[in-house]
Amino acid sequence: MACKCFRTLLSLAAVAIASIGCDVEDVSIWVEPGSTAENLVFRVSTERGGETPAAPSFVLITRCGAPLADSTRIWDIGRNIETTDYITEIRYGTVPPGYTETTAPKPLEPGCYLVTYATTGQGTYFVVTEDGRVLEISRDEAYARAGPGPPGG
Numbered sequence: 001m002a003c004k005c006f007r008t009l010l011s012l013a014a015v016a017i018a019s020i021g022c023d024v025e026d027v028s029i030w031v032e033p034g035s036t037a038e039n040l041v042f043r044v045s046t047e048r049g050g051e052t053p054a055a056p057s058f059v060l061i062t063r064c065g066a067p068l069a070d071s072t073r074i075w076d077i078g079r080n081i082e083t084t085d086y087i088t089e090i091r092y093g094t095v096p097p098g099y100t101e102t103t104a105p106k107p108l109e110p111g112c113y114l115v116t117y118a119t120t121g122q123g124t125y126f127v128v129t130e131d132g133r134v135l136e137i138s139r140d141e142a143y144a145r146a147g148p149g150p151p152g153g
Contacts, residue, residue: 027054029090029117029124031136037108037128040092042115053086055079055098056117064112064125064142074113076103108134112142 028048032041042059046052058078066072075092077099079085085098093105108128116123125142127135137145 027056027118027122029056029059029115031124031126031134032089035134037132037134040108040134042090042092042124044087044090051088053088055083055086058117059090059099060116061092062114062116064114064145070103073103074108075101075105077101112137112145114142 026046027044028046028050029042029044030048032043035041044054044056046054056079058076060076061074062068062072063074077090077095080098080100083098085096087096087098090096092108095101110128110130112125112127114123114125123139125137125139127137127145129135
């Protein structure tokens with residue numbers, strides 16, 4: 001009897017975890033073309049290029065290849081648990097309704113950055129050029145810029 005109950009409990013836990021994962025997968029964040037280091041805008045939707053609002057659990061910006069530590073966070077916001085606000089845009093340094101800032105925004109200097117927004121490791125890479133333009137790049141491009149090993153700044 002105890003074994004059967006334990007299996008049932010494990011099955012229910014697996015279903016709960018799977019359903020949480022589905023919510024996370026319904027978020028995509030990308031750099032709005034024409035963005036600059038002074039005016040960086042991210043688009044948010046349930047699918048890349050879409051217009052349906054989404055609610056990422058968090059948005060964390062770090063330098064490419066930086067270890068995950070408080071000191072390496074460039075900007076970090078998290079969704080308030082009690083909110084159900086869905087958004088279509090995030091402006092760098094401006095906290096959207098229903099979110100809380102965990103790390104204040106730092107100036108964006110030339111180099112490679114990673115925006116992580118899902119516990120599954122989903123992310124978007126971008127570079128700030130010497131003239132201040134912001135260009136989205138692929139993960140492969142980020143790694144290529146760094147040479148061997150993980151991408152660097």
